[in-house]
Amino acid sequence: MSMNTQGRPTGVGTVGTGASGSALIPDEPLLFEIGDTEHSGVDLPDVTFNSDRLGGFGRKTKLDLAGLTEPEAMRHYVRLSRMNHSIDSGMYPLGSCTMKHNPRLNEKMARLPGFSDIHPLQPVSTVQGALEMMNQLSHWLMTLTNTAAVALSPKAGAHGELLGMMAIKAAQEAKGEAHRTVVLVPESAHGTNPATAAFLGYTVKPVPAKDDGTVDVEAVKAALSPDVAAIMLTNPNTCGLFEPQVIEIAKAVHDAGAFFYCDGANFNAIMGVVRPGDLGIDAMHINLHKTFSTPHGGGGPGAGPVVLSEALAPFAPVPFVRKGTNGLELVEHIEDAALGRVTAFHGQMGMYVRALTYMLSHGGDGLAQAAQDAVLNANYIKARLEHIFSVPFPDYPTMHEALFDDSFLKETGVSTLDFAKALIDEGFHPMTMYFPLVVHGAMLIEPTESESKQTLDRFCDVMAELANDAIAGNKDRFTSAPTKAPRRRLDETRAARQPVLKWEKPADLPQTAE
Amino acid sequence: MTTKFTPDHEYIRVEGSTGIVGITPYAQEQLGDIVFVELPAVGKALKKGDEAAVVESVKAASEIYAPVTGTIVEVNSLLTNEPGLVNTDSEGAGWMFKIAISDASELDTLLDADGYAELTL
Numbered sequence: 001m002s003m004n005t006q007g008r009p010t011g012v013g014t015v016g017t018g019a020s021g022s023a024l025i026p027d028e029p030l031l032f033e034i035g036d037t038e039h040s041g042v043d044l045p046d047v048t049f050n051s052d053r054l055g056g057f058g059r060k061t062k063l064d065l066a067g068l069t070e071p072e073a074m075r076h077y078v079r080l081s082r083m084n085h086s087i088d089s090g091m092y093p094l095g096s097c098t099m100k101h102n103p104r105l106n107e108k109m110a111r112l113p114g115f116s117d118i119h120p121l122q123p124v125s126t127v128q129g130a131l132e133m134m135n136q137l138s139h140w141l142m143t144l145t146n147t148a149a150v151a152l153s154p155k156a157g158a159h160g161e162l163l164g165m166m167a168i169k170a171a172q173e174a175k176g177e178a179h180r181t182v183v184l185v186p187e188s189a190h191g192t193n194p195a196t197a198a199f200l201g202y203t204v205k206p207v208p209a210k211d212d213g214t215v216d217v218e219a220v221k222a223a224l225s226p227d228v229a230a231i232m233l234t235n236p237n238t239c240g241l242f243e244p245q246v247i248e249i250a251k252a253v254h255d256a257g258a259f260f261y262c263d264g265a266n267f268n269a270i271m272g273v274v275r276p277g278d279l280g281i282d283a284m285h286i287n288l289h290k291t292f293s294t295p296h297g298g299g300g301p302g303a304g305p306v307v308l309s310e311a312l313a314p315f316a317p318v319p320f321v322r323k324g325t326n327g328l329e330l331v332e333h334i335e336d337a338a339l340g341r342v343t344a345f346h347g348q349m350g351m352y353v354r355a356l357t358y359m360l361s362h363g364g365d366g367l368a369q370a371a372q373d374a375v376l377n378a379n380y381i382k383a384r385l386e387h388i389f390s391v392p393f394p395d396y397p398t399m400h401e402a403l404f405d406d407s408f409l410k411e412t413g414v415s416t417l418d419f420a421k422a423l424i425d426e427g428f429h430p431m432t433m434y435f436p437l438v439v440h441g442a443m444l445i446e447p448t449e450s451e452s453k454q455t456l457d458r459f460c461d462v463m464a465e466l467a468n469d470a471i472a473g474n475k476d477r478f479t480s481a482p483t484k485a486p487r488r489r490l491d492e493t494r495a496a497r498q499p500v501l502k503w504e505k506p507a508d509l510p511q512t513a514e
Numbered sequence: 515m516t517t518k519f520t521p522d523h524e525y526i527r528v529e530g531s532t533g534i535v536g537i538t539p540y541a542q543e544q545l546g547d548i549v550f551v552e553l554p555a556v557g558k559a560l561k562k563g564d565e566a567a568v569v570e571s572v573k574a575a576s577e578i579y580a581p582v583t584g585t586i587v588e589v590n591s592l593l594t595n596e597p598g599l600v601n602t603d604s605e606g607a608g609w610m611f612k613i614a615i616s617d618a619s620e621l622d623t624l625l626d627a628d629g630y631a632e633l634t635l
Contacts, residue, residue, distance in 0.1 A: 434573050492572045496549035497597065 095444025250280025406441025
């Protein structure tokens with residue numbers, strides 16, 4: 001097979017027989033390698049312009065896009081999708097990602113023309129149904145969290161997190177407390193938390209975790225000072241534990257004049273069971289794409305609404321929906337607003353419909369049961385595997401995810417990474433690895449409520465069998481894995497050190513020998 | 515010539531009034547393949563414990579802290595294109611920066627080779 005300088009095979013439909021690919025899953029060429037830039041896949045009549053009205057900015061060079069027919073393009077993407085592992089093809093127990101099933105009812109609702117065929121600039125009198133949907137979703141989110149306001153528009157969890165922290169910053173400034181420049185972040189928090197604080201110009205002060213994996217209220221008190229603007233806590237934390245002292249922590253934080261930001265990425269463990277507002281949180285983002293189904297994981301778009309307490313509600317960004325004299329209206333501008341608008345339009349409408357569909361089809365009691373089932377499933381995995389795998393924090397039952405460390409792999413020559421790769425050969429997406437950082441060689445498994453007992457049993461059987469095989473010294477099975485996936489082990493080091501970010505025309509390259 | 519260590523796995527090799535700083539072989543092994551090193555600017559003044567550099571490996575990004583107070587006098591610019599030197603020779607060609615030591619007594623607060631070895635047992 002001929003290769004271009006990047007080591008990619010060239011030519012159409014090249015069937016790999018060597019290091020990668022198999023007879024049934026051929027290496028997939030790039031679109032540029034299927035079509036060429038000299039031909040077009042569609043016939044368009046010539047257009048004559050009198051004036052292009054581009055003021056001289058019209059493109060003067062060739063666009064050089066590959067010309068493909070619709071079936072060629074379609075087949076390319078379908079073939080690629082068959083190499084992918086998705087929640088629709090198998091269990092996807094990636095910790096802290098809540099890879100739950102996306103019910104097809106969500107898709108049916110999101111495709112209703114009243115939601116899918118409208119334009120953000122339409123007169124509000126013609127989109128009352130869509131506004132009512134946003135209004136109901138806001139109501140559900142505020143009710144589930146017991147908070148005073150919600151900004152729906154953030155496009156992802158990290159975006160909502162940033163806005164929550166911007167609201168906190170604005171509130172501190174409004175109080176004349178702009179000198180508060182420190183944000184406390186416990187070691188068991190999500191990685192985005194310190195990044196968000198640093199992005200806003202705050203100095204991040206870590207709070208050490210206790211030996212049992214939870215945050216110590218005394219350590220928080222010791223870290224609090226008149227410089228502290230907020231704490232960013234993840235609850236349940238990334239060790240899968242519910243913070244037992246969260247209410248005391250909230251009180252200490254408020255007494256010190258600071259705000260309490262809670263990372264809501266793990267809300268699936270407590271939705272419908274615990275209202276974060278009752279714990280004293282001031283702001284929390286909610287990943288609609290995790291907790292309330294919707295497609296995600298490199299697939300669908302995200303949506304990260306942020307809920308705000310009474311104290312922060314005046315600093316919420318626009319737009320939001322409110323009841324007016326002529327029905328619902330969308331508030332898009334406020335004089336002297338602290339934050340103003342944070343997205344081009346109103347956010348991810350399709351995600352809103354899917355999340356609200358999930359809520360309405362479950363009901364309040366159904367959401368609580370989903371959370372309880374998710375916790376039950378994680379504890380089932382922990383109980384079935386803890387005699388082989390090492391549990392770093394055995395003092396508490398786990399919440400929605402089970403955490404193991406790599407001490408059972410000691411002396412085997414098999415790393416957490418090797419172990420995860422071997423799981424691919426067994427048909428499972430690996431768990432989250434090497435996170436949280438407070439645990440050596442962490443493996444974080446989140447089954448969600450979607451998986452049946454049969455699937456959990458099969459997963460546990462495979463995990464136990466792999467662990468026993470590693471301990472028995474069958475190292476090759478792990479270091480050579482994956483052997484059954486469309487690709488062999490990727491060279492992550494080379495990919496990071498010498499990334500290939502641009503396609504080059506093989507014709508422009510020196511000819512390589514066949 | 516003495517070499518001292520921090521509990522955060524930096525070493526400082528003292529040559530006169532200058533210290534050569536990098537990460538220990540233990541640290542590079544824990545991090546795995548290093549793919550990027552961000553070095554401080556020459557002339558930058560740092561307090562003991564300030565963030566001086568960042569190393570990124572296939573597993574994680576980690577800060578490198580100044581083991582003593584001082585001013586950066588030289589950085590190992592080879593690491594920009596060859597971050598793998600930190601893996602192959604962390605105490606030699608994989609050094610990160612040289613710092614003019616402001617207060618030599620700060621060195622006494624650091625670990626010696628035996629103390630560091632005990633820490634990484």
